[in-house]
Amino acid sequence: MVRLSNNLVGVLNIVTFVLSIPILGAGIWLSTRASTDCEKFLERPVIALGVFLMVVSLAGLIGACCGVSWLLWVYLLVMFLLIVLLFCFTIFAFVVTNKGAGEIASNRGYKEYRLGDYSNWLQKRVNGNSNWDKIRSCIRDSKVCDSLRERNQTFDEFIKDNLSPIQSGCCKPPTACNFTYASETEWTKPVGFTNSSIVDCNTWQSDPSILCYNCDSCKAGVLANIKNDWKKVAIVNIIFLIFLIIVYSIGCCAFRNNRRDNHHGYKGYP
Known part of the structure; x- marks a missing residue:
């Protein structure tokens, strides 16, 4: 029986995969239409973000819904690294924007x-x-x-x-x-x-x-603009960080379910 945690991980990754499509499309559109240095500067990060979200969401979706434990393990590893990086970036953003005012x-x-x-x-x-x-x-x-x-x-x-x-x-x-x-x-x-x-x-x-x-x-x-924007981003990051931790916890439950199911299957249990 497919566990609730597996279903939740699957649904969350379907949503992420759908969101990655317009992001990737926007990056490709910029790469074909870019005529200024500003547009060219933006295209690569947008494409990279779109591909990253698409690959990670596929790994999580297949790992949770098809019982592929190693894919789910990779998904959880990436999620863990993302949580650590996001936490470090949030602290860093507050530190470097602490100085400076008009x-x-x-x-x-x-x-x-x-x-x-x-x-x-x-x-x-x-x-x-x-x-x-x-x-x-x-x-x-x-x-x-x-x-x-x-x-x-x-x-x-x-x-x-x-x-x-x-x-x-x-x-x-x-x-x-x-x-x-x-x-x-x-x-x-x-x-x-x-x-x-x-x-x-x-x-x-x-x-x-x-x-x-x-x-x-x-x-x-x-820099004044960057400071204001980074402080707003840092606040959003805190909310997103809480969301990622919840998803990571659900993913860990799904991973344990996969291992238990695989173990039972190996033992010959129905």
């Missing part, structure tokens, strides 16, 4: 961000040229600065606006530069401006393809 600029409705305020690990992730090239491509593709420019605000309206971290760090120069406002993404450097002690002031250009995309403030804005 500072409210004088008489401004938005915050400004400094790269040095964030953990060294996060800084290294965005300071590498290859990584930053991909991130910068994603920011440009998202047209976040274009949408800011379309607001057509006066200076007083602009400084009261609640800009996102990326808009604040990438689409305008730091307030300390004291550039003259022309539009949301156009700021004029003072006559005779040469070099400033603030590196981002020298990096800024009103060219829409350049702006402050190479500024440390832009990298800090990205």
